[in-house]
Amino acid sequence: MKRFFHFACIFLLLGISACDKNEEEIEYPVWLKQKVQTMALSKELCELNIVMTIEYNNKRYYNIQMAYSSCMYCEIYDESGSKKTIGETEWNDFVNNLKIIKSESTCHL
Secondary structure, X not given: OHHHHHHHHHHHHHHHHXXXXXXXXXXXXXXXHHHHHHHOOOHHHXXXXXXXXXXXOOEEEEEEEOOXXXXXXXXXXXXXXXXXXXXXXXXXXXXXXXXXXXXXXXXXX
């Protein structure tokens, strides 16, 4: 019985720690929510698209990634909603040093 109790305690502790996501709660800007709403054609299609919140050079960016696009970082916007263009010289630095803070379906914005 004692062995079962120890096993149950360890299982519960592991379960609780696995549920503790240290994921930052993000309040998306109004312009991003509006942009995503205009892009959403149906509930099924919004599940195929994601918004990545990115940090690069201590600035926050939002990448709207469409499942049917072959371009990975083509729809990147800064915090004010201006589209970011990445030059050839900056591209490698951007890809190697960006930090994805959160990634979620556009249906959940």
